Amino acid sequence: MEEAIDGWITTNILLEKFTKLHAKNKRKRSQNEFDPNMVGVLDLGGASTQVTFTHLNNIDNEPIPDDFTTNITLFDTVYSPYAHSYLCWGKNEALKRYRARLLNAALNTGRNYFATAKNLHIRDPCLANGTNDTVTVNSLFRSPCTANEKQRYLTYTNKTSFKFIGSGNAAQCRQAILNLFDAKRNDRTVNCTYKQDYCTFDDTFQPKLPEDIKFIALSGYYYVFNNLAHGMKKPDEFTAERYHYRDFQQEEIDRRLINVCETNYSTFYIQESMTPSNEPHKRSLCFDGWYMWLLLTYAIGFTQSDLKRLTFANTFPTGKVGWTLGYMINQTNYIPAEFREKALTKTSFIGLLSGSLVLILITFIFLLLTCYLCLKKKSTITAKNKDGYMEATEQANV
Numbered sequence: 001m002e003e004a005i006d007g008w009i010t011t012n013i014l015l016e017k018f019t020k021l022h023a024k025n026k027r028k029r030s031q032n033e034f035d036p037n038m039v040g041v042l043d044l045g046g047a048s049t050q051v052t053f054t055h056l057n058n059i060d061n062e063p064i065p066d067d068f069t070t071n072i073t074l075f076d077t078v079y080s081p082y083a084h085s086y087l088c089w090g091k092n093e094a095l096k097r098y099r100a101r102l103l104n105a106a107l108n109t110g111r112n113y114f115a116t117a118k119n120l121h122i123r124d125p126c127l128a129n130g131t132n133d134t135v136t137v138n139s140l141f142r143s144p145c146t147a148n149e150k151q152r153y154l155t156y157t158n159k160t161s162f163k164f165i166g167s168g169n170a171a172q173c174r175q176a177i178l179n180l181f182d183a184k185r186n187d188r189t190v191n192c193t194y195k196q197d198y199c200t201f202d203d204t205f206q207p208k209l210p211e212d213i214k215f216i217a218l219s220g221y222y223y224v225f226n227n228l229a230h231g232m233k234k235p236d237e238f239t240a241e242r243y244h245y246r247d248f249q250q251e252e253i254d255r256r257l258i259n260v261c262e263t264n265y266s267t268f269y270i271q272e273s274m275t276p277s278n279e280p281h282k283r284s285l286c287f288d289g290w291y292m293w294l295l296l297t298y299a300i301g302f303t304q305s306d307l308k309r310l311t312f313a314n315t316f317p318t319g320k321v322g323w324t325l326g327y328m329i330n331q332t333n334y335i336p337a338e339f340r341e342k343a344l345t346k347t348s349f350i351g352l353l354s355g356s357l358v359l360i361l362i363t364f365i366f367l368l369l370t371c372y373l374c375l376k377k378k379s380t381i382t383a384k385n386k387d388g389y390m391e392a393t394e395q396a397n398v
Contacts, residue, residue: 004050004083005070007322008041011216014318015039018075038079040213042300044220044292046092047145051300052083053215055207062198068205082207088145089202089299091220094291095284096140098126098180099164100149103140107153120162126173126287127166130265136161170261173290181299201299209301214309217296218321224292225312227285228256230272243312250304257293261286 012018017038040053055064064082072079088097099122106122127133137160141150181201192199200206217225225243235247263271265283272282296302302310313321 001068001070001083001085003048004041004043004052004085005072005081007043007050007218008052008081008083009072009074011041011218011313011321012038014316014321015216016318018077038081038213040210040215042215042217042221042296044217044224044295045090046220047090048085048087048093049089049220049295050083050085051206052081053210053213054079054081055210061207062195062205064207065194065205084204084206086202086204089295091224091288091291093143093145094180095287096143096146097149098176098287098291099124099135100140100146100153101180101183102164102176103162104149104152120159122162122164123167124164125167125169125176126261126290127164127168127284128261128263128265128268128286129166129168130268131166131283133164134161135164166265168262168264168286170258170286170290173261173286174294177287177290177294178298181294206300209306211305214311215302215306216321217310217312218314220288221292221296222312222314223281224285224288226314227272227282228253228260228289231259232256241313241315245310245312246308253293257289260289 038054041050043050043052055061064080068084069080069082072081088094102122102124103120106120124133137153140146141153184201184203192203194205198205198207222243226240229240229243229248232248232252238247260268260272268274269279272285274282296307296310315321
């Protein structure tokens with residue numbers, strides 16, 4: 001949850017949401033009071049994905065369990081956003097799980113063939129036709145996210161590597177990813193303890209998406225959509241650092257998702273302006289695109305109306321998005337109160353100011369008296385010299 005909260009803080013800080021709110025309203029906010037000014041944040045990493053947004057607590061909504069919310073005090077305001085990190089649902093781990101399931105399905109249907117085959121070749125509909133990936137057992141199954149698939153694999157064969165052959169089929173790719181999202185739902189040994197309307201694909205809790213706040217999609221969401229946008233018409237005024245979903249036609253997005261899957265790899269390489277440096281990030285665009293899209297619409301539950309309030313962002317004019325800034329700010333909440341610098345009250349300030357003025361006055365009077373005594377002593381010595389007495393230096397020379 002902490003990573004989700006940190007990304008939410010950073011994004012709203014960069015958008016100056018806290019600053020504007022603090023200037024307008026210097027009071028603590030009730031947990032039941034919904035703040036439409038704050039943006040929700042979606043973060044897609046390699047190992048996990050996070051969802052964070054402020055929500056409305058009322059009689060029509062299910063109360064948020066303590067495991068999915070926390071109180072944060074920022075700029076004299078208390079926030080209690082919904083936040084959850086879906087472990088093993090990051091883009092890289094999802095690809096491993098998807099391929100592990102492909103592998104086991106192929107081994108299950110062709111057990112006799114694969115038992116005697118010298119090399120294992122697995123058809124991959126989410127990989128462009130004309131290319132292939134050689135994968136070792138260790139790289140696929142050393143992750144705890146593929147532990148269940150590993151047990152099944154070990155019952156089939158002891159081979160240490162296999163090759164995924166691209167077959168480039170958008171419909172099959174889409175269905176395979178949907179099956180991945182439904183894996184836990186279809187597992188009768190796993191029961192969701194929440195009401196069905198609030199139970200997600202991973203059998204965890206998620207409140208209904210608010211209808212009047214904007215959402216910002218970060219990290220993997222941005223990078224994948226940025227690659228998809230490479231082949232789509234863009235608005236006249238746009239920046240590659242941010243994409244608003246409302247600026248794109250759904251039909252064009254659908255065509256693009258099909259195109260990146262079903263274009264032969266040699267053509268795909270040129271079409272996507274690939275280079276040796278960016279090829280590792282673009283060659284899996286078929287899987288990345290469908291996974292990102294289905295995670296948003298099927299798993300998390302974004303409707304067309306919700307998507308119109310979604311922006312894919314890498315930076316804002318105020319800085320780069322991420323979780324590090326939010327982490328540093330959030331950590332200040334854990335500093336014990338007795339070690340924090342206390343704010344001066346009006347009474348304390350007046351007392352401190354009065355004391356300082358008195359001290360300055362005493363110092364000034366002391367300086368005046370010192371100057372007066374010095375002048376008086378000097379005038380006495382001068383008077384003696386005029387009566388015939390020698391100066392001290394003259395007496396020393398006699």
